[in-house]
Amino acid sequence: MAEIKVDCTGETCPVPLVETRKALRKAKEGDIVEVIGTHPASKKEIPMAVKALGLELIDVQEEGGMWKIKIRK
Amino acid sequence: MAGKVTIIVHSGDMDKVYSAFIVANGALAMGMEASLFFTFWGLQRLKKGELGKGPLSKMNMLGLGKWMVKRRMKKAGAASLERLLQDFHELGGKILACDMTMQIMGIKKEDLRDDLISDYCAVGTYIDEAKDSTITLFI
Numbered sequence: 001m002a003e004i005k006v007d008c009t010g011e012t013c014p015v016p017l018v019e020t021r022k023a024l025r026k027a028k029e030g031d032i033v034e035v036i037g038t039h040p041a042s043k044k045e046i047p048m049a050v051k052a053l054g055l056e057l058i059d060v061q062e063e064g065g066m067w068k069i070k071i072r073k
Numbered sequence: 074m075a076g077k078v079t080i081i082v083h084s085g086d087m088d089k090v091y092s093a094f095i096v097a098n099g100a101l102a103m104g105m106e107a108s109l110f111f112t113f114w115g116l117q118r119l120k121k122g123e124l125g126k127g128p129l130s131k132m133n134m135l136g137l138g139k140w141m142v143k144r145r146m147k148k149a150g151a152a153s154l155e156r157l158l159q160d161f162h163e164l165g166g167k168i169l170a171c172d173m174t175m176q177i178m179g180i181k182k183e184d185l186r187d188d189l190i191s192d193y194c195a196v197g198t199y200i201d202e203a204k205d206s207t208i209t210l211f212i
Contacts, residue, residue, distance in 0.1 A: 012150045014098045018160045021102035025164070053104045 001030045008037035009066070016042035017049060020071070024053065027073045032058070035069045043067040076207040077106040081199065084212055085114030086130035087139060087154070093212045094157040100208070101164035108202045109161075112171035115212075116178070119170060119185050125154045158189070167191045169198060 006023045008016040016037045023033045035046060043062065046069050050057045058070040078100040082093045093115075097107040111119050118124050132138040152160075162168075170185060172193045182193070192198060203209045 010150050011152070014095050014102065014157075015150075015152050017102040018098050018164070021104075021164060022160070049103045 001032065002028070003032045003034060006033060006035040008035060008039065008042070010038060012039050013041065015039075017045055020046050020049065020069075021053075024055065024071065024073055029073055031073050033071045033073065035071070036066060038066055043069070046071075075105065076100075077108070077202070077205055078208040078210075079108045079110065079199070079203045079206040080209065081211045082109050082111045082115035082118075083113050084130065085117045085127040087125060087127040088130050088142070089212050090115065090118050090124070090127060090154060091157070093210075094154065094161060096210065097166055098157055098161050098164065101161065101166055105207075106165070106167075107161070108167040108169060108206075110169045110171065110199045110202070112174050116171055116174045116180065116185075119168070119190065120180065121184065121186055124158060162189055167202075169194055169202070171195065 004023050004027055006019050008019050011019070016035065016039050020033065020035050027033055043060065047057050047060060050071050056072040058072055061068045078097060080093050080097060082090065084090070093109060097109055100107045118127060128136070129139040129142055168190050170190050170193050172195055174180065175193070
């Protein structure tokens with residue numbers, strides 16, 4: 001199982017959401033996708049997409065305006 | 074979440090084309106299908122090299138307003154229209170081109186970015202796409 005990192009620091013709507021989806025499409029079942037970014041709305045919206053896609057949201061963290069979201073495919 | 078978004082892109086204004094691609098890419102990112110039906114002024118944006126060439130829908134001021142907005146967008150880290158189009162394509166979005174607009178405006182297939190266009194069609198295809206869509210917009 002691979003761990004795929006996606007860096008969306010400084011990116012704004014809709015890039016973090018789209019980059020997350022692109023990474024999830026390429027990932028294999030069981031892989032972990034970890035997205036980091038700074039766009040505030042994406043911190044709420046990426047988990048919405050994860051739910052809509054029926055995947056598992058492992059963790060959401062935020063520190064100093066930077067968030068980190070972990071997803072299992 | 075399944076479902077589908079179908080958008081008529083009638084406007085060729087830069088800001089409105091942005092809206093269409095942002096909504097469509099958001100839908101694709103959330104696992105929906107998305108189709109963009111380009112017609113009239115919107116279709117002009119599918120000509121080679123014309124994607125970002127539209128004016129601003131308001132306060133264009135002979136391009137000065139557009140220049141200011143583009144500068145601010147760059148500062149905010151907004152993606153280019155070309156990037157949004159490539160992402161749309163990569164995530165399986167469908168681009169439809171209105172053939173009547175092509176006839177009226179004398180646009181040929183070779184004038185358009187044919188590699189990105191799934192179909193050259195008319196209202197029947199739009200309805201066929203839209204009838205199964207949970208979201209449909211006219212921009």
